[in-house]
Amino acid sequence: MDNKKIEKISRALSDANRIAILQQFKKKKDCLYCAEVNDLLDLTQPSVSHHLKQLVDAELLLPQKEGRNLKYVLNQQVLDEYIACLSELKD
Amino acid sequence: MDNKKIEKISRALSDANRIAILQQFKKKKDCLYCAEVNDLLDLTQPSVSHHLKQLVDAELLLPQKEGRNLKYVLNQQVLDEYIACLSELKD
DNA sequence: CCTACATATCGAAACATTTGAATATTTAAA
DNA sequence: TTTAAATATTCAAATGTTTCGATATGTAGG
Numbered sequence: 001m002d003n004k005k006i007e008k009i010s011r012a013l014s015d016a017n018r019i020a021i022l023q024q025f026k027k028k029k030d031c032l033y034c035a036e037v038n039d040l041l042d043l044t045q046p047s048v049s050h051h052l053k054q055l056v057d058a059e060l061l062l063p064q065k066e067g068r069n070l071k072y073v074l075n076q077q078v079l080d081e082y083i084a085c086l087s088e089l090k091d
Numbered sequence: 092m093d094n095k096k097i098e099k100i101s102r103a104l105s106d107a108n109r110i111a112i113l114q115q116f117k118k119k120k121d122c123l124y125c126a127e128v129n130d131l132l133d134l135t136q137p138s139v140s141h142h143l144k145q146l147v148d149a150e151l152l153l154p155q156k157e158g159r160n161l162k163y164v165l166n167q168q169v170l171d172e173y174i175a176c177l178s179e180l181k182d
Numbered sequence: 183c184c185t186a187c188a189t190a191t192c193g194a195a196a197c198a199t200t201t202g203a204a205t206a207t208t209t210a211a212a
Numbered sequence: 213t214t215t216a217a218a219t220a221t222t223c224a225a226a227t228g229t230t231t232c233g234a235t236a237t238g239t240a241g242g
Contacts, residue, residue: 003110010110013101013177015200019094022180030182034219044202049220051200068209068218076181083177086104089113090167091121106230125189138231140190159188159239 001081009082012058017041017051022060025074034070092172100173103149108132108142113151116165125161 012018021037028036038048052072055061060079061072103109112128119127129139143163146152151170152163 003107003114006110007105007107010101010104011199014098014105016094016098017200019097019101023094025180026182038218043200045219046203046221047201053220054199065208070219074180079177079181083174086170086174086177089116089165090170091117102229108230129188134230135232136189137191137233141230144190161189 001085006082006085009058009060009078012054012060015051015054017043017048018055021051021055022074031071031073034072037072092176097173097176100149100151100169103145103151106142106145108134108139109146112142112146113165121164123163125163128163 013022020040021032024032024037024040034048034052037052038045041048041051043051052061052063056063056072058078059075062075064071064073104113111131112123115123115128115131125139125143128143129136132139132142134142143152143154147154147163149169150166153166155162155164
């Protein structure tokens with residue numbers, strides 16, 4: 001993972017709403033629907049769409065269309081790689 | 092570690108210059124001098140001071156005065172706690 | 183004490199991010 | 213095939229971040 005990617009993921013994580021979205025995956029077992037995120041956050045629909053886009057662009061979330069709905073799953077591999085890069089900073 | 096702290100650390104990590112500073116600790120064994128960071132980055136002294144401040148405010152770096160000079164050490168504990176929080180996102 | 187060095191702060195310009203209203207797109211259902 | 217629901221896009225306002233020149237502060241050495 002190069003520094004540009006570390007920067008992008010870090011930026012995606014640097015917002016309270018986006019952190020809340022990611023934490024919601026702990027409660028819902030493994031996937032979250034777009035509509036659920038709209039309910040979760042105290043923001044208008046375009047703002048939520050903006051935040052989800054940041055997370056998808058950083059590849060922390062993987063989107064899957066289901067008819068009119070949009071389902072997201074957490075990209076554990078990218079998260080693992082990011083954590084591995086941070087661990088390398090230690091010594 | 093609460094969400095405000097996760098947000099702050101993530102923001103501190105969301106900049107190419109600050110990532111470069113942290114990675115420099117791998118090369119220098121365990122501490123970095125302010126003057127070395129000025130040499131490392133292609134920025135003016137006030138800009139470098141600004142970036143170091145972000146890292147210190149996020150408690151990723153611990154500053155130690157040495158006369159006129161300023162020495163930084165990596166705060167491994169905070170880094171570990173941050174990594175632990177990210178790991179918890181994975182289910 | 184004066185001078186030079188190391189770092190910090192201030193102020194402003196440039197740029198990026200966040201937000202919501204309005205509107206567009208896509209798709210399911212009637 | 214019209215209508216409604218779910219999500220995305222556009223635009224602009226507000227806010228936050230980055231950068232640097234100028235200047236301030238603190239400290240060591242002469």
